[in-house]
Amino acid sequence: MAFSAATANFNPLNTPSLRSHDNHLVTSVSPSPFFGSTAKLRLSSSPKFNVHRRSGSVVAVSEAVKEKKPKSTPNLLITKEEGLELYEDMVLGRAFEDMCAQMYYRGKMFGFVHLYNGQEAVSTGFIKLLKQQDSVVSTYRDHVHALSKGVPARAVMSELFGKTTGCCRGQGGSMHMFSREHNLLGGFAFIGEGIPVATGAAFTSKYKREVLKEVDCDHVTLAFFGDGTCNNGQFYECLNMAALWKLPIVFVVENNLWAIGMSHLRSTSDPQIYKKGPAFGMPGVHVDGMDVLKVREVAKEAISRARRGEGPTLVECETYRFRGHSLADPDELRDPAEKSRYTARDPITALKKYIIESNLASEAELKAIDKKIDEVVEDAVEFADESPVPPRSQLLENVFADPKGFGIGPDGRYRCEDPKFTQGTAHV
Amino acid sequence: MLAISRQRILGQCFQKIRPAVSELRSYSSAAKQITVREALNSSLDEEMSADPKVFLMGEEVGEYQGAYKITKGLLEKYGPERVLDTPITEAGFTGIGVGAAYYGLKPVVEFMTFNFSMQAIDHIINSAAKSNYMSAGQISVPIVFRGPNGAAAGVGAQHSQCYAAWYASCPGLKVLSPYNSEDARGLLKAAIRDPDPVVFLENELLYGESFPVSDEVLDSSFSLPIGKAKIEREGNDVTITAFSKMVGYALKAAEILEKDGINAEVINLRSIRPLDRSTINASVRKTNRLITVEEGFPQHGVGAEICSSVVEESFAYLDAPVERIAGADVPMPYAANLERMAVPQVEDIVRAAKRACYRSVPLAATA
Numbered sequence: 018m019a020f021s022a023a024t025a026n027f028n029p030l031n032t033p034s035l036r037s038h039d040n041h042l043v044t045s046v047s048p049s050p051f052f053g054s055t056a057k058l059r060l061s062s063s064p065k066f067n068v069h070r071r072s073g074s075v076v077a078v079s080e081a082v083k084e085k086k087p088k089s090t091p092n093l094l095i096t097k098e099e100g101l102e103l104y105e106d107m108v109l110g111r112a113f114e115d116m117c118a119q120m121y122y123r124g125k126m127f128g129f130v131h132l133y134n135g136q137e138a139v140s141t142g143f144i145k146l147l148k149q150q151d152s153v154v155s156t157y158r159d160h161v162h163a164l165s166k167g168v169p170a171r172a173v174m175s176e177l178f179g180k181t182t183g184c185c186r187g188q189g190g191s192m193h194m195f196s197r198e199h200n201l202l203g204g205f206a207f208i209g210e211g212i213p214v215a216t217g218a219a220f221t222s223k224y225k226r227e228v229l230k231e232v233d234c235d236h237v238t239l240a241f242f243g244d245g246t247c248n249n250g251q252f253y254e255c256l257n258m259a260a261l262w263k264l265p266i267v268f269v270v271e272n273n274l275w276a277i278g279m280s281h282l283r284s285t286s287d288p289q290i291y292k293k294g295p296a297f298g299m300p301g302v303h304v305d306g307m308d309v310l311k312v313r314e315v316a317k318e319a320i321s322r323a324r325r326g327e328g329p330t331l332v333e334c335e336t337y338r339f340r341g342h343s344l345a346d347p348d349e350l351r352d353p354a355e356k357s358r359y360t361a362r363d364p365i366t367a368l369k370k371y372i373i374e375s376n377l378a379s380e381a382e383l384k385a386i387d388k389k390i391d392e393v394v395e396d397a398v399e400f401a402d403e404s405p406v407p408p409r410s411q412l413l414e415n416v417f418a419d420p421k422g423f424g425i426g427p428d429g430r431y432r433c434e435d436p437k438f439t440q441g442t443a444h445v
Numbered sequence: 446m447l448a449i450s451r452q453r454i455l456g457q458c459f460q461k462i463r464p465a466v467s468e469l470r471s472y473s474s475a476a477k478q479i480t481v482r483e484a485l486n487s488s489l490d491e492e493m494s495a496d497p498k499v500f501l502m503g504e505e506v507g508e509y510q511g512a513y514k515i516t517k518g519l520l521e522k523y524g525p526e527r528v529l530d531t532p533i534t535e536a537g538f539t540g541i542g543v544g545a546a547y548y549g550l551k552p553v554v555e556f557m558t559f560n561f562s563m564q565a566i567d568h569i570i571n572s573a574a575k576s577n578y579m580s581a582g583q584i585s586v587p588i589v590f591r592g593p594n595g596a597a598a599g600v601g602a603q604h605s606q607c608y609a610a611w612y613a614s615c616p617g618l619k620v621l622s623p624y625n626s627e628d629a630r631g632l633l634k635a636a637i638r639d640p641d642p643v644v645f646l647e648n649e650l651l652y653g654e655s656f657p658v659s660d661e662v663l664d665s666s667f668s669l670p671i672g673k674a675k676i677e678r679e680g681n682d683v684t685i686t687a688f689s690k691m692v693g694y695a696l697k698a699a700e701i702l703e704k705d706g707i708n709a710e711v712i713n714l715r716s717i718r719p720l721d722r723s724t725i726n727a728s729v730r731k732t733n734r735l736i737t738v739e740e741g742f743p744q745h746g747v748g749a750e751i752c753s754s755v756v757e758e759s760f761a762y763l764d765a766p767v768e769r770i771a772g773a774d775v776p777m778p779y780a781a782n783l784e785r786m787a788v789p790q791v792e793d794i795v796r797a798a799k800r801a802c803y804r805s806v807p808l809a810a811t812a
């Protein structure tokens with residue numbers, strides 16, 4: 018009965034057990050009606066911190082999900098199509114970022130470029146579960162979030178080159194990727210800045226459903242940010258409000274242990290971020306962010322919780338960035354042993370191994386995907402290279418959505434509805 | 446210029462800097478050249494060794510040796526109690542710095558760029574700037590807020606704003622902006638010794654530039670007075686005021702203008718608040734024409750204040766309208782060609798000077 022036992026472990030979110038090791042903490046976090054639904058998650062330890070386990074309605078799903086990974090159980094987690102989709106997305110992220118590094122050193126890209134190598138499992142694991150109308154808010158490390166959300170590689174590459182065909186017409190740059198069509202709400206330079214914005218987007222979704230009576234509006238927002246952000250005041254303010262108003266948001270912490278050169282352990286009084294969720298009345302989950310399947314399982318539950326209207330979740334993904342903070346970072350402070358430990362857990366290699374060993378696809382099919390992605394990225398570079406730089410007149414455009422300020426145009430309609438309204442407003 | 450600076454930035458992060466201390470020891474007669482980075486580093490070093498109440502606080506100032514390597518070597522020298530690596534909480538650590546200053550210490554708070562100071566601006570203005578007044582002189586706040594300000598190269602809208610005008614409009618703050626190594630050393634030392642809150646606006650692109658300094662500048666007791674501008678280049682025909690990186694541009698423009706027979710006087714403001722109105726006015730009374738240059742947004746900027754001051758005090762001496770050169774009135778674009786258009790260039794200054802001298806150059810917008 019390995020299968021059913023595995024299944025029981027597989028969905029830890031429905032198990033109402035609560036393991037506690039510190040009695041004095043039990044009362045403060047005992048399940049209350051406020052929590053609403055059944056989302057009580059089982060606790061597990063974080064081996065990397067070697068800290069005495071604390072109680073809480075908070076779990077690390079990593080252990081539970083790990084238990085059911087035996088190869089004999091076929092296709093528990095993903096179908097072939099899903100597997101290939103995940104693989105393709107992660108390879109796209111990796112190939113794209115590697116190409117960015119090349120282009121930067123050739124001078125085609127400039128300014129601050131922050132690469133996502135090593136963290137692909139988090140982006141793919143979460144964003145591939147979203148619909149087009151769901152929104153994603155990210156930080157400056159946003160290229161791969163944009164790609165996972167569906168922004169074409171060509172648009173992202175052109176934006177990085179500063180060309181007018183970029184997703185923000187060259188005005189935003191690496192750190193400010195926006196896409197109305199794909200509901201990518203940025204790209205923010207200041208850490209923590211995106212969290213209130215994401216909370217606001219979730220508020221809109223709830224407002225649309227309840228005030229504007231769009232009954233089927235169940236759009237979810239994902240906020241991605243790092244471990245350094247978890248010491249910032251805005252983070253806590255938003256955890257409070259999201260839980261208070263039961264907003265459909267998932268706070269995804271990409272804990273890669275380093276904020277430029279500042280280690281997470283040096284800057285945080287309690288390094289276990291997932292525990293900060295229950296302090297505000299939402300579940301906090303820790304997951305192995307180097308394993309896309311585990312991330313995907315946690316994401317499924319967190320996103321459907323939000324869609325059902327049960328409120329926010331805090332998910333801490335233990336992950337690692339293989340490169341420095343940005344392409345200008347000499348990356349001298351990180352221990353090479355730590356780096357090689359995490360490189361051995363490369364999410365793409367892990368997924369590839371899983372797919373092949375579970376006989377979901379053959380090595381040849383995966384290689385074909387690799388090749389296809391290489392072509393996509395090369396094509397993106399060519400496209401970006403050949404695209405024109407922004408014209409002089411573009412400098413003064415888009416400062417306002419309604420530049421003339423009057424609201425109504427000469428034809429009697431609102432100016433902002435006229436697709437050509439910014440033309441002719443640049444004074445050069 | 447931007448292309449060169451871009452490479453320099455990449456180079457800086459990999460460059461090992463010679464310790465500034467060794468340079469100070471060898472008093473040779475030839476003018477020494479030090480970079481602005483070394484100037485700042487040596488000032489911090491000397492002030493920290495002179496006064497144990499001075500301490501540094503900021504993101505990456507310690508183990509990382511400073512995000513722009515300004516605080517290199519200081520952690521080894523003074524230890525983690527005086528060089529504090531903070532978590533990423535500007536509001537929190539700025540507040541902590543201000544509180545420490547209330548109670549008797551002399552913090553130097555570093556913002557990785559002044560854009561991030563917006564997260565802490567409540568403490569800079571409300572807790573630091575206004576306290577001496579609110580407490581009727583009982584609580585003075587001897588704190589320095591320093592960091593790079595203004596546009597760098599290709600860093601986008603949220604990393605490129607100039608905050609000189611914002612901070613300079615607030616009574617209770619002193620706002621300084623150095624240009625060369627001498628300014629950097631003298632003004633930072635003066636700021637640390639000053640009993641009032643000082644906002645010290647550096648420029649990332651100037652960090653790697655070398656300037657000659659005399660032995661007097663290299664002496665550890667050197668400091669410059671706060672509130673005095675410096676006339677970098679004397680002239681008779683037109684006054685150009687600038688601060689920070691724009692001083693370099695103004696000097697280049699002055700050389701170009703010299704070939705056309707226009708003798709420009711370049712004033713390095715050094716101190717935005719208090720503004721050295723007497724030097725500016727004296728200069729305008731001599732030359733009768735004024736051009737103000739700044740990198741920040743034009744509306745309510747430093748140039749606007751200077752123009753007002755000159756109109757109030759020296760209106761009769763003006764022979765031409767005051768020309769104000771500022772950055773474009775848009776958030777900084779990322780694309781390289783747009784960014785070049787959004788920041789004043791040497792040609793803009795030259796054109797404005799010629800206009801002020803009625804040399805029939807058509808009025809072109811800064812873009």
